[in-house]
Amino acid sequence: MADPKGFLKVPERETPARRPVALRLMDWKEVYEQGDTATVRKQAGRCMDCGIPFCHQGCPLGNLIPEWNDLTWRDEGRQAIERLHATNNFPEFTGRLCPAPCESSCVLGINQPPVTIKQVEVSIIDQAFANGWVQPHPPERLTGKTIAVVGSGPAGLAAAQQLTRAGHTVAVYERDDRIGGLLRYGIPDFKMEKKHLESRLAQMTAEGTRFRAGVNIGVDISWNDLKARYDAVIIATGATVPRDLPIPGRDLLGVHFAMDYLVQQNRSGAGDHVSEQIKAEGKHVVVLGGGDTGADCIGTAHRQHALSVTNLAIGKQPPLEREEGQPWPTMPTLFEVSSAHEEGGERVFLASTIEFLSNEAGEVRAIRVAETEYLDGRRVPKAGTEREIPADLVLLALGFTGPDADTLDRQLRVPFDGRGNVERDGSYQTSEAGVFVAGDAGRGQSLIVWAIAEGRAAASAVDRYLEGDTQLPFPVKPTDRSISV
Numbered sequence: 281m282a283d284p285k286g287f288l289k290v291p292e293r294e295t296p297a298r299r300p301v302a303l304r305l306m307d308w309k310e311v312y313e314q315g316d317t318a319t320v321r322k323q324a325g326r327c328m329d330c331g332i333p334f335c336h337q338g339c340p341l342g343n344l345i346p347e348w349n350d351l352t353w354r355d356e357g358r359q360a361i362e363r364l365h366a367t368n369n370f371p372e373f374t375g376r377l378c379p380a381p382c383e384s385s386c387v388l389g390i391n392q393p394p395v396t397i398k399q400v401e402v403s404i405i406d407q408a409f410a411n412g413w414v415q416p417h418p419p420e421r422l423t424g425k426t427i428a429v430v431g432s433g434p435a436g437l438a439a440a441q442q443l444t445r446a447g448h449t450v451a452v453y454e455r456d457d458r459i460g461g462l463l464r465y466g467i468p469d470f471k472m473e474k475k476h477l478e479s480r481l482a483q484m485t486a487e488g489t490r491f492r493a494g495v496n497i498g499v500d501i502s503w504n505d506l507k508a509r510y511d512a513v514i515i516a517t518g519a520t521v522p523r524d525l526p527i528p529g530r531d532l533l534g535v536h537f538a539m540d541y542l543v544q545q546n547r548s549g550a551g552d553h554v555s556e557q558i559k560a561e562g563k564h565v566v567v568l569g570g571g572d573t574g575a576d577c578i579g580t581a582h583r584q585h586a587l588s589v590t591n592l593a594i595g596k597q598p599p600l601e602r603e604e605g606q607p608w609p610t611m612p613t614l615f616e617v618s619s620a621h622e623e624g625g626e627r628v629f630l631a632s633t634i635e636f637l638s639n640e641a642g643e644v645r646a647i648r649v650a651e652t653e654y655l656d657g658r659r660v661p662k663a664g665t666e667r668e669i670p671a672d673l674v675l676l677a678l679g680f681t682g683p684d685a686d687t688l689d690r691q692l693r694v695p696f697d698g699r700g701n702v703e704r705d706g707s708y709q710t711s712e713a714g715v716f717v718a719g720d721a722g723r724g725q726s727l728i729v730w731a732i733a734e735g736r737a738a739a740s741a742v743d744r745y746l747e748g749d750t751q752l753p754f755p756v757k758p759t760d761r762s763i764s765v
Contacts, residue, residue, distance in 0.1 A: 283353060286325035293326075293393030294319055301623050305582055308469040308549055310376075311619040320403045323396045324352040330387045334609045335397060338385025340733040341367045341374075342755050345382060345397055352400050361408035364401065367755070369438045370732060372409070372476045373463060375402025378729045379572075385609035409479055416486035419447040425746045428453060428510040430497045433461030434728050435719025436516030437484070438735030439742070442752055444489045446743050451510075452489060455496035458550070462518060465543040468576050470583070470619070474550070498687025507692070512714045512742045515688070515702055516735065519720035523678040525568065529636025534644040538573050538677035545580050560586035564670040566647055567591045568633060569677030572618075577675045579620030589625030590669060594652050594659055597629040632661040636674060647671045683721040699724055704758055708738040709745070716742055722758060734758075 283289070296315045298304070304311050327349035335345045344363050351360035364371050375398055386394035408414050425448045429436045432454040444450045458464050460477050485491065497506055507513050522537045529535070541558045548554050560581035567577045570593030581589050598615040606612040621627065630652040639645040646668045650661035682700030689696070694710040694717075695703045701724050702710060702717040709716050718738035719731040733756045743750035 283325035286322075286353070287328055287388055287392065290322050290326050291392055293396055294323060295396055295399055298619055298622070304470065304619075305623060308583060310473055311470050315399060315403050317403075320396075320400060321353050321355065324349040324400045326388065327353075327395050328388055332387075334385040334387055335382040335395075338609060338611070339382040340727070340730045340756055340760070341736075342733075343367050343382065343401075345395075348404060349395065349397075349400055352404060357404065357407045357411070358413055360404045361413055364404050367753070368732065369441050369736065370434065370480060371401050371405040372480065373434060373472065374398075374729050374732065375405060376472045376476070377467065378727060379611075381611040381727070381729070384611040387609075390608055414479070414483060416483050417445055418487045419445055421447050422449065423447040423747065425449070425511045426451070426509075427512045427514065427742060427746075428506050429514045429516055430506070431461055431516035431518055431719070431721070432459045432491070432493075433463060433516065433518050433719065433731065435518070435721075435731040435735035435738075436461065436514065437463075437480075438732045439514050439516060439718055439739040440489050440735075441484055441487070442736055442739035443742060444484070444487050446739070446750070446752055448743070448746070450489050452491050453495045453497050453501075453506075454491070454493045455499075457494050459491045459493050465546045466539060466573075466576075468542065468545065468580055469549050470579055471576065498691060503687060503691040507712070507715060511746055512716065514738055514742060515683075515694075515710070515715065515717040515721050516719050516738075517683050517721045518731075519680040519682050519701070519725045520684050521681045521700075522676065523681050525633065525676055525678060527633065527635055529638060529644065532636050532638050532644040533642055534672060535636055535674045536676070538567070538569070538577050538675045541675050542573075542576055542580060545584075558673070560584040560589075560673055562587055563672035565589045565673045565675065566669060566671040567675045567677055569593070569679065570595070570627075570629075571677065571679065573679075574675075574677035575618045575620040577677055578625055579618075579623060581673075581675075582620070582623045582625070586673075588670075590671075591621075591625060591627045592631040592633065592649065592669075593627070593629045594632055595629065632659065634661055634666065636671075637668065644671055644674055647674060680720070680725045682724065706757055706759070707741040707744070708734070708758055709741065714745065716745075730756075 296312045298311045329346045348360040348363040380398040382397050383394045427450045429440045429452045432452050440450045440452045544554045544557045565581045565586045567574045598613045602612045631649045632652045635648040637646040651665035652659050653662040697703045702722045704717045704722050718734040740752040740754040
């Protein structure tokens with residue numbers, strides 16, 4: 281195990297410092313300073329190597345956390361990355377983007393701050409890339425079977441890498457002009473610079489995975505034609521349909537879905553010319569929605585020099601500590617201050633948006649809000665509390681309702697469940713033989729760590745379908761729900 285007395289000698293939790301706000305608002309680089317190796321090792325040494333490591337249960341991937349904590353503490357980085365890669369294809373993504381349900385399940389967290397698992401994870405993979413330890417693993421033999429993966433987000437990439445290494449010929453189709461899906465165009469650079477994505481794609485290309493960007497399945501190639509060309513198809517298109525807010529004034533100029541705004545900035549950051557780009561410069565920006573996407577919009581608006589940024593959430597402000605209904609080791613809903621919130625702006629809770637107000641040019645000039653009250657379990661605007669908030673740009677970050685179902689429904693006729701997700705059985709297979717679904721398209725909007733876990737599991741199911749057996753791991757079933765969710 282790591283230092284047997286580490287959690288006693290180092291009771292404090294120390295995470296990487298964020299770059300000063302004034303400095304990081306001048307660029308789009310990641311907000312965290314590079315972690316100090318000695319500090320990371322010391323934090324890894326706090327791991328108690330519990331008899332029952334609940335962090336395993338908290339992580340949908342089943343990461344072998346105590347093992348690579350121990351190896352990090354012993355300064356055995358090469359072995360640490362081997363243990364980390366044994367369960368996680370892309371720790372450089374999860375180490376930056378996952379909300380770390382494993383830390384909520386850490387046994388040390390019962391009465392002390394939990395181990396900085398996420399910090400240790402990202403330090404392991406960054407060290408591995410820096411030292412050239414991340415090498416391609418092409419298959420020793422080819423099976424002759426072909427698989428199409430539709431969607432190049434974390435679920436699709438995980439499935440593709442696993443199946444390529446199993447010896448299948450895998451083609452990943454992406455309707456955008458670059459590979460990466462949400463990782464490419466949904467995540468701002470200040471949360472994850474795209475060099476990390478490029479490094480992993482280079483490895484996958486060297487292993488034999490084929491990438492087909494700019495191909496919209498259902499339009500450029502029909503789903504039925506794709507199914508006829510390949511021995512198996514994996515739907516990994518994500519939950520891309522944004523939740524709308526159908527209230528008066530919704531059609532005004534200046535009211536946009538959050539993802540439209542974020543995608544344009546990511547394209548601009550990649551050097552593309554974006555005509556009529558949605559920009560926050562010199563504007564009063566209001567972001568509706570208190571989740572990660574809303575925080576991404578806030579950080580982006582700050583870097584675009586917004587005049588003001590207001591974040592509205594319809595519900596109550598979460599508590600600072602666990603409530604009785606969310607005991608350890610579940611993942612609690614807590615009030616968090618992300619790097620974007622730290623950079624400025626105002627956060628308002630219990631705010632119900634009633635109407636978008638227009639100027640003479642048909643542009644949004646303000647929004648009318650009221651205090652939220654709870655009636656019979658419903659959240660409704662409280663009469664007599666209405667007020668206006670100036671708004672030149674409104675961004676709707678209200679979550680996603682499911683995958684784009686139009687062409688899937690018309691062409692493949694796969695059924696959808698009551699939540700609008702593609703229906704699948706216990707082996708990730710749809711009602712169409714040889715057609716599988718993984719990630720948010722089948723699960724609904726979820727965490728990146730769940731997407732990778734489902735991609736790995738779907739790959740195992742596809743391998744078994746094609747070969748009659750498989751040696752690929754099957755980390756989660758479609759019906760699994762972690763204790764942390």
